[in-house]
Amino acid sequence: MTYAYNFNAGPGALPSEVLQEAQEELHNFQGIGASILEMSHRSKPYEAIHNEAQQLIKELLELSSDYDVLLLPGGASAQFCMVPINFLTKGKTAGYVNSGTWSGKAWKEAQKIGKTLVLASGEKEYFKRLPDLNNLGIPRELAYVHLTSNETIGGIQYKSFPDTGDVPLFADMSSDIMSRPIEASKFALIYAGAQKNIGPAGVTIVIVHRPLLERIPEAIPDMLSYNVHAKHNSLFNTPPVFSVYMVNLVLKWIVNQGGLPEMAARNRQKADLLYHVIDTSGGFYRGLAHKDSRSMMNITFGISSPEIENKLLVELEQEGFMGLKGHRDAGHLRASVYNAVPYEHCKTLAEFLADFQKRNG
Template sequence: MANTYNFNAGPGALPAEVLQEAQEELRNYQGIGASILEISHRSKAYEGIHYEAQQLIKEMMGLSSDYEVLFLYGGASLQFSMVPINFLTEGKIAGYVHCGTWSGKAWQEAQKIGQTLVLASGEKQSYKQMPDLSNLNIPKEMAYVHLTSNETIDGIQCRSFPDTGHVPLIVDMSSDILSRPIEASRFSLIYAGAQKNLGPAGVTIVIVRRSLLERVPETIPGILSYRTHVNHHSLYSTPPVFSVYMVNLMLRWIVNQGGVQGMAVRNQQKAELLYHVLDNSGGFYKGLAYKDSRSMMNVTFRASSPEMENKLLVELEQEGFMGLKGHRDAGHFRASIYNAVPYEHCKALADFLTEFQKRNG
């Protein structure tokens, strides 16, 4: 594995230290005589993991007791439906910022539940730039405003978040949660699939302000109600035990790396390293995202021609670079440099791209 560089977009890389710890504990978790894969979600061993992970998330995001942290299932895709099922009630309108593929999917699901309105769109820029969020026109009957903080496919990211006043602000942070400091108290609900920055696939983190639960109708199925999961501390049904365990290991690792601020410094360094190669290639490589919207999580680019791209992809794979082929709907290159991706791997990629240009430019 020493010569493998993981840039997969999700499930993404995990730290070697985290994988090693999980391996060592897999057959006998902390001497209890059973694997973490086998124990009850009602056991003291699992409850310790569960509540520690919730507390670490709250501490790292600076959240007060007004917020609850949930561990759910179904990925962000289920949240696309759960959010409007819980909050898009009769007579209300849901506002969406349409800035790319994933925000578009969230908006499409909400349309099945009730009335929606696109408050801002990046369509004119082919979703290569975040729309202006500084002066959103938010009607008083709006149930909530929804946005996606980082769009993985074209590689754009919110630099700042809008002021929505009394209207709840809801955000999909699946691809950049805990990658940089944010003022989390500005949001009424945050959700994120864990498989990019916080662990493996199988668990979705939902952070919800308690006062928002007052809006949840009593008529929706219990399994789809945020109130149900809050009242049962995310133990209403069997949670994804192993995935939560891995998230907890990942959270401890982030703390040991300097917390969210430490992640932000590392992620900025990694992104700048790769963007420098693109910007100084004389057109041999071309970054896809507008510079004012570039993501620190997903660096997207093209090479000088389709033939050159095919050659580059073959050589990258031969040299052990994984996951650099862009999304199937886009076809470009994408280096996903989430929290666990080491700077050294980004340096290896930057050096390879530079050397490839010298041979082929």
């Protein structure tokens, strides 16, 4: 079977070894005579998968025992409202870093819940450069500081994170979690949709510092309470069983490949390869993000004219490349090179782009 060159921004590529393992186990999981798709979430086989996934997340991020890992439905977009519902309590203000589309959506949802403050914004730079986090001027009474580590649409990514002192630091890491080592202990809460680096769509990882749960009001609906989900080990209602199963397989794949340091080395190599083609094209291709803010996950670029861009997109599709048309909010082109995208696919894309320039430059 011939596979496409998958550069989709999400759901993104999954490791071929993981897909093969899932296929082999689909009809008869571990010899029990039933599929994981039809298994009770209260069964011992599923609970083992569930608990192992939580533990692997903690181990890969080197989290201490006072963190809980939740496996929730709803996507990262549900967290945009769950975060302020849980922590933006009466009389408090939440601080947001507005770095692009997704951080902007999170901020707008929070405004519906309570008072917010924009600590830094990249709007004047058209969200092509990250807002500076060095001098945020964080009021001590803030409920939390929220940022987005990687903006998939603009193709910008933070390389380091601020010290927010006594104010809890929250992050949406949907598009770069498990792509590199991070100092996870800086954060009181991290959330991430799985469908880019660690699995298929359907499950969202929420990592929360346990003392933070004590701040959550009891009056909010149970399904929206992180405290309720933590007390029930994310089994308060039926979890997205198959998605959790797939996340567990991907996490084990990451461990077997060498962990987060190896993921970071591979991802840097892939990104550098494509940025080199853009930067040495003499202006035929142009990177959309400022060089000091470029993402290792989402390489965004334009081309010399709309007509040539359309021609390139047609030829890419004909040659088996998927997902290179940019987001509707930004246009142009975008190559997402998540963990499971092989270097060889990036090399093939780089060679194709160079050849296209020779033929059309």
